[in-house]
Amino acid sequence: MALAVTRPPEVAMPSPFRCSELCRAMRPSPIRELFKLTQRPGMISFAGGLPDPAIFPVQQFAACAEALASRGTVALQYGPTEGYGELVAVLQELMRGPLGRSPSAAEILVASGSQQVMDLAGRVLLDRGDIVVVEAPTYPGALHTFRNCGAGFATVPCDGDGMQVDLLPDILQQCRRTTGRLPKLIYTITNFSNPSGACLATARRQQLAEIAERWGIPVFEDDPYGELRHSGEPLPTIFSLTPWPGVLYASSFSKILAPGVRVAWVVGDATLVRAMAIAKQGVDLCTSMVSQVLVAEYCRRGHLLAHLEAIRAHYARKSALMATALRQHLPAGAASWHEPQGGFFFWLELAATDSRSLFHRAVENGVAFLPGDAFFPEPGETVVGSCDGSHFARLCFTFASGEEIDEGCRRLALSLAKS
Ligand SMILES: Cc1ncc(COP(=O)(O)O)c(C=O)c1O
Structure with a gap:
């Protein structure tokens, strides 16, 4: 399969530069592009997946800069x-609970964001024309990165319990039939998925580990939201459910501390981690190193666990506010959703509205969200599965203030009523 180049390059290079094949296939992140529209004055934004800056531990983090006095030569x-x-x-130590054991240092790689972990995994595992299995819907940043490796996609539908894993064997067969090969990687967001907010049910995690092992396809378990559960019981990671070394587990400080630190990590088979x-x-x-020294100091002082308690409670309140506002304001039957038990997102299924046109009406009315099509691969790059996100909308509940959540849902309802 060649790179799915379906339109002219986004970036027309001036002479004497000539685009690489990768550059011709690249397209700007739909999220980052729509983001520009959400910056207008007075706009209430449910669009970006941003933590609430009001709860950043600014003072504690600033105090950790004292570590630069003793470890400055290392940090710099x-x-x-x-x-x-x-x-x-x-x-x-942090991974002992979620992974069921403390990984060795050789099994860990620190990265500049989990976005980089995906990039590194793609570099060491994927060749042009390879296929990655993704959930539909999934995180556009992952699509972007795997696309940059020349990969195509096979999609597995999701429901309120995450990826419908029972469909996976059939999808793998279809991949083999249509492309002559099996996928190289299965990418899954196991907790409070971006965008669906769903958690993969425990039985499905077990089943996914078994299928992956049986078919010999590694799993990328992306888990930046797992610690942000505000109700219900934590679920075991896929990594902890199998001794099979084919599971790569990634997480990040972006959502649990601050994305500005750009510090994340991956745990996996030592040989693979070495290659990454x-x-x-x-x-x-x-x-x-400045970031790593500060983050290590922040954790060493015991702040992270206390901060996690605080943000879980803070986001529980915001999630409840959005649930109430959606119920109160949206016209009956206009949309349905599952209330998330953590994470950042509500994922609305719209009854009769195209989410792109709703997006433009909503922006006119002063509220922004992300239309669902951003979370599906394009048809031209999908070898198995469907790609229609036109009836979905992602709403982030963490960034806006309580009043904005209520007013934003009212404006959204107004935009829906005009459809
Ligand atoms: C599922 C998922 N994975 C990875 C990332 C990237 O996070 P980081 O800031 O660690 O690069 C995000 C960011 O929104 C995400 O939602």
């Missing part, structure tokens, strides 16, 4: 590609 120097030793030790570290040497040499 290049560091190991694998990650700053003190931070790796913090992660070994070698790939990272050619990308950024190392993740910012």
